[in-house]
Amino acid sequence: MSARHDVATPSLRALGIAMDLYKKVVTTPAVSRPNPVRFHGFELNAMVEAVRAEAADVVSLTLIAPRRGSLPAWRPGSHLDVFLPSGRRRQYSLCGDPRDRRRYRIAVRRLADGDGGSREMHELRPGDPLRIRGPRNAFAFIANAPSYLFLAAGIGITPILPMVHAAGSRGRLVYLGRSRATMPFLSELPPDADIRPDDETGGTDIAAILAEAKPGAAVYVCGPSPVLDAAQRHMFRLNPTGSLHTERFSALPVVDGREFDLTLARTGANIRVGDRETALDAIRRVRPDAVYSCRQGFCGTCKTRVLSGDVDHRDRLLTAGERTGHMLTCVSRAAGGPLVLDL
Numbered sequence: 001m002s003a004r005h006d007v008a009t010p011s012l013r014a015l016g017i018a019m020d021l022y023k024k025v026v027t028t029p030a031v032s033r034p035n036p037v038r039f040h041g042f043e044l045n046a047m048v049e050a051v052r053a054e055a056a057d058v059v060s061l062t063l064i065a066p067r068r069g070s071l072p073a074w075r076p077g078s079h080l081d082v083f084l085p086s087g088r089r090r091q092y093s094l095c096g097d098p099r100d101r102r103r104y105r106i107a108v109r110r111l112a113d114g115d116g117g118s119r120e121m122h123e124l125r126p127g128d129p130l131r132i133r134g135p136r137n138a139f140a141f142i143a144n145a146p147s148y149l150f151l152a153a154g155i156g157i158t159p160i161l162p163m164v165h166a167a168g169s170r171g172r173l174v175y176l177g178r179s180r181a182t183m184p185f186l187s188e189l190p191p192d193a194d195i196r197p198d199d200e201t202g203g204t205d206i207a208a209i210l211a212e213a214k215p216g217a218a219v220y221v222c223g224p225s226p227v228l229d230a231a232q233r234h235m236f237r238l239n240p241t242g243s244l245h246t247e248r249f250s251a252l253p254v255v256d257g258r259e260f261d262l263t264l265a266r267t268g269a270n271i272r273v274g275d276r277e278t279a280l281d282a283i284r285r286v287r288p289d290a291v292y293s294c295r296q297g298f299c300g301t302c303k304t305r306v307l308s309g310d311v312d313h314r315d316r317l318l319t320a321g322e323r324t325g326h327m328l329t330c331v332s333r334a335a336g337g338p339l340v341l342d343l
C-alpha cells in the first residue's frame, strides 16, 4: 500500500468522524453509560452518623464529614466508592437529599451469598470512620425530559429515589419487590407511586409497564438483570423516541465468550476460564481474595498486569496506553491464546 493510502485526507477523516457520530447517535440505543469521572483522587474520610433499618436486610447509613463540614455536591444517580475496613471496595448509590450538603445517605442490602462486603457494611455503627471516594455519576439524570418513567426493583430504588423527587409531577414511579417488608423507603415515595410487591401482584410484565411511558419519555431502570434485560429488549419497540437509562447492580453477563487459559505467574496456577464465566470469577476460584467492585468494567478495582498474551478488552475505563499490559478481569478476556497475569 502506498503512503498516499496510509494517511487519511482531511475530507476522509471528516467523513470517518461523521460516520462515527452517526453510528453513535443512530445505531447505539440511547442507554446511559457509566461515566467514571474523577477516577483518581477525590477521596475523603467520612464518619457514620446514623444506621437505620429500612427493610428486611436493608440498612441506610448516613455519612458526614469528620468535623461536620460540607461534603462535595452530587446529583441524582451519583454513587460513592466506599473503602471497607477489610480493604474491600464497594459502590453505593446516594439516596438522600442532594440539597443537604452535610450528609450523604446510602443503603445496603445484606447478601447471604455475597463475599462479606454487605455484611461488613451492616456491622458499621455510628461514629465509625469510613473512607469514601466520589461522588461520581454513572447514571446521569437528564433534567429536561418532557416526562419520566422510573422503574425500580428492590434495592434498585436507591439511585431512583432522588430522581423521583427531582422529576416531581413529570415523573411516575413503578416500584417492584418481593414483598413490602423487603422494599426500603416506602414511606418516602410520592403518594401516586405504583408499588407492586410480587406477593400481592403475582409478578410483573415489564413490557406492559414500559408501554405506559409517554412518547419521548426518559425511562430509568435499576434492578436485577432480568428487569434490565427485559427493559432493553422492549423499550425501543414500544417507545422509539424515548430514551432508556439503566443501572445494573450485578455483574455483566458474558456475551460471545470463548474458553481460554490463564496462568497466575506468582504461583504458577493454571486456570481454565469457561465460555460463560469471567476471568475474575475463574481467578477467584483459586484466589478468593482477588479484589473487585463493580464487575462491569468501569471502576478499575480488578485491573491486573498482563505479562503475556493478547487481550480482548471489553471495559469502558482503560486508556489505549493502559491497555498495553493491563486488563480488567471482570469483563475482558483472551483474544486468542492463553494469558499470563501478574497475580
Ligand code: FES
Residues within 6 Å of the ligand: 291, 292, 293, 294, 295, 296, 297, 298, 299, 300, 301, 302, 303, 328, 329, 330, 331
Ligand atoms: Fe470494576 Fe472490574 S471490578 S472494573
